[in-house]
Amino acid sequence: MESINVIGLMTGTSCDGMDLSLVNCKKNNNSIDGKTIKNHYVKYPVSLTKKLLKSYISSPPELAKTHMQLGQFWSEKISEWVKENNLQYDLIGIHGQTVFHDGGQSTLQIGEPLYISKSLKVPVIYNFRTKDIINKGQGAPLMPVVDRWLFKNESKDIITLNIGGISNITIIYKNKNILGFDTGPGMSLLDIYCLKYLNLPYDNNGSISSKGKINKTIVQKWIQEHNFILSKPPKSTGKELYGEKWLNDHFKSPIGDDHENNLANLSYFTAKSIALNIQKFHTMKNKKQTQVYISGGGIKNKFVTMNLNKLLLNYNVLSIADIGIDPLFKESFAFALLAASNYFDLKIDTKDITGAEKPYIIGEISKWR
Numbered sequence: 001m002e003s004i005n006v007i008g009l010m011t012g013t014s015c016d017g018m019d020l021s022l023v024n025c026k027k028n029n030n031s032i033d034g035k036t037i038k039n040h041y042v043k044y045p046v047s048l049t050k051k052l053l054k055s056y057i058s059s060p061p062e063l064a065k066t067h068m069q070l071g072q073f074w075s076e077k078i079s080e081w082v083k084e085n086n087l088q089y090d091l092i093g094i095h096g097q098t099v100f101h102d103g104g105q106s107t108l109q110i111g112e113p114l115y116i117s118k119s120l121k122v123p124v125i126y127n128f129r130t131k132d133i134i135n136k137g138q139g140a141p142l143m144p145v146v147d148r149w150l151f152k153n154e155s156k157d158i159i160t161l162n163i164g165g166i167s168n169i170t171i172i173y174k175n176k177n178i179l180g181f182d183t184g185p186g187m188s189l190l191d192i193y194c195l196k197y198l199n200l201p202y203d204n205n206g207s208i209s210s211k212g213k214i215n216k217t218i219v220q221k222w223i224q225e226h227n228f229i230l231s232k233p234p235k236s237t238g239k240e241l242y243g244e245k246w247l248n249d250h251f252k253s254p255i256g257d258d259h260e261n262n263l264a265n266l267s268y269f270t271a272k273s274i275a276l277n278i279q280k281f282h283t284m285k286n287k288k289q290t291q292v293y294i295s296g297g298g299i300k301n302k303f304v305t306m307n308l309n310k311l312l313l314n315y316n317v318l319s320i321a322d323i324g325i326d327p328l329f330k331e332s333f334a335f336a337l338l339a340a341s342n343y344f345d346l347k348i349d350t351k352d353i354t355g356a357e358k359p360y361i362i363g364e365i366s367k368w369r
Contacts (some may be wrong), residue, residue, distance in 0.1 A: 001026050004090040004343060007082075008336030009074060011097045011111070013165025013239050014191045014297065015039040015052035015200055017076060019044040021332035025340035032337045032346065038085060042077045042138065045277025049201065053192060053244065055099045056196065061260030063099065063110065069111030070097060077121040079280045082120070088310040092116055093125045093339025093363065095331070103127065103138040103182075103236035104355070116367035125363040126337035137356030139237040144170035144180025144353045145341075145362070146215055150323070152176075157290045160320065161280060163187060163329060166237060167274050170353075171282050179281060180353040181233035184273035185242040189266045192244050197254060203263055212264030214307075219269050222250070224364040229273045233281065255293040269305045275311035295320040295330035338362050 010019045020040040026033045044052070055066055074094070082089060094116065095345040096109025113124040129139035147160045147170040160170045165188035170180040187202065190209070194200040203209050223229050228237055254262055284290065292315045298304055299319060309317050320327045341348060347359040 001028075001308040004256045004340060005088055006336040006340050006343075007078065007092045008332040008339065009078070009092065009094040009335065010331040010335055011095065012297070012331070013098060013186075013188045013243070014202070015044065015049045015097070016191070017041055018077065019332040020078065020081060021329050021336050022089060023340075025259060025337055027340075027346060029315055029345040030346065031152060032340050032344070034148070034333065034337045034340070036326070036329070036333060039180060039332070040081050041324055041328070048073070049325065050195070053098055053195070054178070055097070056243070062275070067110040068112050068115075070110055070219050071115035074111055077116040078116060078150035079119050083106040089120070089122065090122060091122055091125065092342055095128060095335050096126060098129075098238055100240060101236065101238035102137065102240065103140065107133055107139045107356060109236055113366035114368055115365055120156070121368075123365050125342045126366055127364040128335070128338060128362060131352050131360070131364060132350065132356055133360065134360060135356040135360050137350055137354030138234045138236040139354065140340060141168040141180055141182055141353070142350070142362070143168060143256075143331065143334050144178060145192050145348055145350060147172060148178055149175075149182070149337065150325075152268065157284050159290060159292045159315070161274060161278075161292055161294045163270070163274070163294065163296040163304065164331065165191070165239065166242065167270060167296075167298070169274070169278060173284070178352050179233060181277075182236045183277040184229045184237065185266075185270050186296065187270070187301065188239050188242055188248060189269070190263060190301070192247055193251070193263060193266060196244070196247065197315050198259060203267075203301065203303075206267060206301040206306075208260055209263040209267040209301070209303040211284075212260035212262070214264050214268045215261070216268070219265055219272055222269055223273060223276070230280070234353065238352070261322065267301065268307055270298070271304050271307035271311055277316070278312065289316075291316045291318055293320040293323065294316050295327040296323070297328060
């Protein structure tokens with residue numbers, strides 16, 4: 001059985017850095033199997049993070065410049081990593097840095113892939129969201145495709161939860177029916193708040209949030225003020241809805257103890273929106289036998305995960321590490337597998353996930369020649 005080594009590159013809505021995973025991938029009937037060889041994280045300079053967080057309001061010349069600079073930066077960092085570790089690779093898959101996403105309508109990811117292809121001398125698979133939208137899908141999330149492959153041999157319901165900038169879940173029923181969608185905010189609001197008001201990249205381990213007091217009335221108001229969180233899937237969102245504009249609309253120059261309380265409320269907002277979606281759309285009665293596997297940077301925020309455990313008492317909440325996948329690199333692992341599916345010409349049906357019209361080959365090829 002042919003196998004290839006694929007580098008997956010993921011950058012999320014938090015814009016704090018890039019995750020890299022080198023994965024050995026094989027086609028196995030209608031799925032892709034993957035085994036991680038090595039993971040690596042590259043932290044962005046604060047100046048780049050701030051530029052990317054504001055990219056959605058950048059002028060066209062500034063956005064074009066950032067698009068090229070980001071492609072160059074990725075190319076340089078991947079090249080350094082593979083040379084330092086003498087890594088062998090055949091293909092690279094990049095999600096791209098999302099600037100704008102309106103599910104089912106339009107999407108834009110930046111970071112020029114030709115820089116990577118030229119420097120690393122292999123094809124790059126990209127434009128994952130764009131192609132799904134052209135196929136009449138939401139464009140995201142695509143993680144559930146990989147979740148279906150990971151848990152194809154399970155005989156019970158499984159739920160996976162990825163808490164990145166935005167949170168998304170996959171519900172895999174024991175009969176292999178699948179449901180996957182974004183639930184609402186992940187760490188995006190918390191991270192932007194910390195950067196904007198505290199000059200910190202994030203709330204480390206949830207240490208600031210844990211000192212605050214949650215106001216459940218305020219959080220309930222946030223949940224109800226927009227119909228996204230309680231709406232039916234397929235659905236996807238981004239920082240257009242849960243980003244700096246949302247923060248500016250809800251917080252006016254907070255000071256002192258306000259920060260602890262505000263971050264506590266934002267943490268609970270993330271946990272509550274996730275829990276509501278799981279409870280509403282996972283329809284099985286015997287929930288105690290259902291495992292929820294968490295991944296993404298949000299797993300490091302102990303205040304978010306503590307509240308999530310309290311809200312999901314009827315579920316068995318675990319880390320995706322329990323099945324051998326690093327929770328901080330699940331998305332880069334996933335995009336390595338999705339890129340491999342393109343290489344193997346595997347047509348994928350995402351109708352139950354994004355609402356896409358027909359099975360199709362995910363992603364497009366960028367190749368320097």
